[in-house]
Amino acid sequence: MNPHRNRLGRTEVRVTELAFGAAGIGNLFTPVTDSRAEQAVTAAWESGVRYFDTAPHYGLGLSERRLGAALRAFPRDEYTLSTKVGRLLEPAPFTGGDDLANGFAVPATHRRVWDFSAAGVRSSIEASLDRLGLDRIDIAYLHDPDDHAEQALTEGYPALERLRAEGVLGAIGVGMNQADLLARFIRETDVDVVLLAGRYTLLDQRGLTGLLPLAEQRGVGVVIGGVFNSGLLADPRPGATFDYAEAPAELLARATELKAVCEKHGVPLRAAALRFPFGHPAVASVLVGTRSADEVRDAAAMLHRTVPAALWTELKDRGLLPADVPVPPE
Known part of the structure; x- marks a missing residue:
């Protein structure tokens, strides 16, 4: 299998359209066994996924350890790996919590310390390499610098830039769930990629105003995360979550209408949600958090479903998508 890969900006780093988000195998919300985590990574590989993303934050390092262990079964030059900086893990007195x-859902053996300093960035990369047990990291993102913007811009980013110049990293970027600060990084730095979570979906197109056109203009790759908005677009039903809280009634109604239009055209809502971001030329990959082999296989199958042009047209006609939003070709 030789999966199609998109190049990130001006770098030589390439990513598959579907990326494996490894927060789930870091025990996001509920525990996952080592075996199920390994099976999920293997299923991703067998489904053609060659881009894997993790972070120290995910399970206090558990995600990095599990992902690295699973990926050691595969040729290192055949996949792209990203992790993140900005939260250092420091040992903490364990009281059983x-x-x-x-x-x-992991033991609270460490505490996270926000640190976007140059020394913090280098220390974070070294610690991640140790947990991963791999020879290199291809992409490093500044992780959620919302409340640390100035330090991330003046200290953290230059440290990543130096690591890129030294050949330690292939590409550098920023990952957040807001578009405005990502746009500032594109304007003021030489990042290769931005990871935008939850802000370019069938329900939320805030990334289209400013960020995506700027990324396209500057040749910066975009990875889209959170295409299901934490669950509502995967299964719209009472109690479903939007951005990790119970979805408001009006959003639930909108998602339900989106689902009905998709089903009218013979397309699962999940397939349309996964395909939608690729309407914009700046988007290189969609990152899906998965915690089991079945979830991985489902995501891969949904991404490759044909979505007819008539579906996008009807969504626009009904006001469920803006009239000027770019949509993928059939």
């Missing part, structure tokens, strides 16, 4: 306050 868990990390669910931060979203992860």
Whole structure:
């Protein structure tokens, strides 16, 4: 199998359209066994996925350890790996508690320390390499610098730029769930890629105003995460979540209408949600968080479903998508 890969900006780093998001195998919300985590990564590989993303934040390093262990079964030059910087993990006195306050069902053996300093970035990369047990990291993202923008811009970014110049990293970027600060990084730095979570979906197109056109103009690759908006676009039903909280009634109604139009055209809502971001030429990959082999296979199958042009047209006609939003070719 030789999966199609998109190049990130002006770098030689390439990513597959479907990326494996490894927060789930870091025990996001509920535990996953080592075996199921390995099976999920293997299923991704067998489905043609060659881009894998993790972070120290995910399960206090558990995601990095599990992902690295699973990927060691595959040729290193055949996949792209990204992790993130900005949260250092420091040992903490263990009193038997868990990390669910931060979203992860793991023992609270460490604490996260925000650090976008140059020394912090280098320390984070070294620690990630140790947990991964791999020889290199292809992409490093500044992770959620919302409340640390100035340090990330003046200290963290230059440190990543130096690591890129030294050949330690192939590409550098920023990952967030807001578009405005990502656009500032594109304007003020030489990032290769931005990871935008939850802000370019069938329900939320805030990334289209400013960020995506700027990325296209500057030749910066875009990876889209959160295409299901944490669940609502995967299965719109009462109690479904939008951005990790119960979806408001009006959003649930909108998602339900989106689902009805998709089904009218013989397309699962999940397939349309996964395909939608590729209407914009700046988008290189869609990152899907998966925690089992079945979820991985489903995502791969959905991404490759044909979505007829008539579906996008009807969504626009009904006001469910803006009239000027770019949509993928059939």
